[in-house]
Amino acid sequence: MKIEVKNLTKYFGNFTALENINLDIVEGELLALLGPSGSGKTTLLRMIAGLETVDDTDKGEILFNNIDVAKKDIGDRDIGFVFQHYALFKHMTVFENIAFGLRVKPKKERLSNKEIEEKVTKLLKLIQLDGFASRFPWQLSGGQRQRVALARALAVEPKVLLLDEPFGALDAKVRTDLRRWLKELQEELGITTILVTHDQEEALEVANRIVVINKGKIEQIGTPEEVFHNPSNEFVINFLGNVNLFHAREIENSSALEEPTDNKYLIRPHELEIVSVNDKDAIIQAKVKYIQLAGSFVKVELTYLNDDKRVVLVEMPHYEFNEKNIQKGDIVGIRTRKLRSFEDGAGI
Numbered sequence: 001m002k003i004e005v006k007n008l009t010k011y012f013g014n015f016t017a018l019e020n021i022n023l024d025i026v027e028g029e030l031l032a033l034l035g036p037s038g039s040g041k042t043t044l045l046r047m048i049a050g051l052e053t054v055d056d057t058d059k060g061e062i063l064f065n066n067i068d069v070a071k072k073d074i075g076d077r078d079i080g081f082v083f084q085h086y087a088l089f090k091h092m093t094v095f096e097n098i099a100f101g102l103r104v105k106p107k108k109e110r111l112s113n114k115e116i117e118e119k120v121t122k123l124l125k126l127i128q129l130d131g132f133a134s135r136f137p138w139q140l141s142g143g144q145r146q147r148v149a150l151a152r153a154l155a156v157e158p159k160v161l162l163l164d165e166p167f168g169a170l171d172a173k174v175r176t177d178l179r180r181w182l183k184e185l186q187e188e189l190g191i192t193t194i195l196v197t198h199d200q201e202e203a204l205e206v207a208n209r210i211v212v213i214n215k216g217k218i219e220q221i222g223t224p225e226e227v228f229h230n231p232s233n234e235f236v237i238n239f240l241g242n243v244n245l246f247h248a249r250e251i252e253n254s255s256a257l258e259e260p261t262d263n264k265y266l267i268r269p270h271e272l273e274i275v276s277v278n279d280k281d282a283i284i285q286a287k288v289k290y291i292q293l294a295g296s297f298v299k300v301e302l303t304y305l306n307d308d309k310r311v312v313l314v315e316m317p318h319y320e321f322n323e324k325n326i327q328k329g330d331i332v333g334i335r336t337r338k339l340r341s342f343e344d345g346a347g348i
């Protein structure tokens with residue numbers, strides 16, 4: 001299913017929750033709606049689902065395969081949902097939870113009991129919970145419950161899957177495992193999927209494209225690589241990971257910048273390099289305050305030598321850290337590997 005959102009605005013009283021949203025969702029893709037709390041992600045998802053109305057006064061449109069669904073009931077939109085706390089039916093087994101949507105279909109569309117059993121068995125395999133059919137929800141872990149919720153959503157073969165922070169309540173390790181699993185499953189099924197998340201890593205890892213939303217407006221739409229490496233503005237770069245801010249005069253002091261400007265520069269920790277304190281390309285001098293060795297990269301936190309309230313974060317591979325023999329308390333120089341400025345509205 002292809003979905004188009006055109007000129008969509010949503011007011012709650014005087015408050016503008018969404019402002020002129022335009023978005024094309026390609027058949028079979030996994031699109032992440034990423035933004036801070038209150039940015040309007042859930043409202044947009046709920047409008048696509050039909051849980052929130054498109055105001056009559058609004059000229060906004062939501063098209064499913066070129067057909068306007070604004071006036072279509074939620075039941076007629078062929079949608080499967082999984083929410084963060086989409087509680088399973090407590091008094092029903094895993095099997096009956098998954099079968100629920102199939103059993104409540106009108107008689108003429110309903111599958112036979114045997115067909116339902118075959119289908120549920122297949123879904124249990126798909127979510128890797130074969131053998132769990134007769135358990136009750138309270139006998140499952142949080143991750144297993146969310147997988148059952150996903151199977152229940154998929155049972156009725158929806159054309160679109162809407163996921164609102166489906167792994168939000170789970171711990172970090174389970175979350176990481178489940179999102180990999182979801183990605184593979186989604187690719188295998190080829191079902192158009194919209195995932196709401198405020199977790200940048202989750203969006204970067206699973207999405208084909210990311211829509212970055214802030215205060216009801218779209219800041220950028222792009223592949224994970226695009227939004228991470230070519231953020232279109234300051235909000236996006238800040239939201240997608242740690243970033244250091246430098247003023248132009250700091251950069252001008254080094255030979256890294258030929259033309260003096262008023263710009264400020266936003267540079268990610270891995271785009272900075274620790275060099276010797278006298279290095280001619282160093283933009284600032286700093287003192288090593290804290291070193292975090294656990295993780296795939298070494299994170300070094302430093303403070304400016306001339307202003308110990310200002311912090312700089314540098315990340316580097318372990319081999320580079322070992323070669324440079326950096327110690328807490330060292331006075332060093334910091335050099336940039338990349339410059340990025342937004343002052344003129346365009347990234348460098």
Ligand SMILES: Nc1ncnc2c1ncn2[C@@H]1O[C@H](COP(=O)(O)OP(=O)(O)OP(=O)(O)O)[C@@H](O)[C@H]1O
Binds near residue numbers: 017035037040042044
């Ligand atoms: N029914 C409603 N009535 C009034 N205001 C609402 C209503 N639903 C949402 N809002 C407001 O609209 C804004 C966007 O809410 P929304 O739930 O879409 O944000 P979100 O990006 O999904 O946030 P979160 O990540 O916290 O769920 C918020 O400021 C919220 O308070």
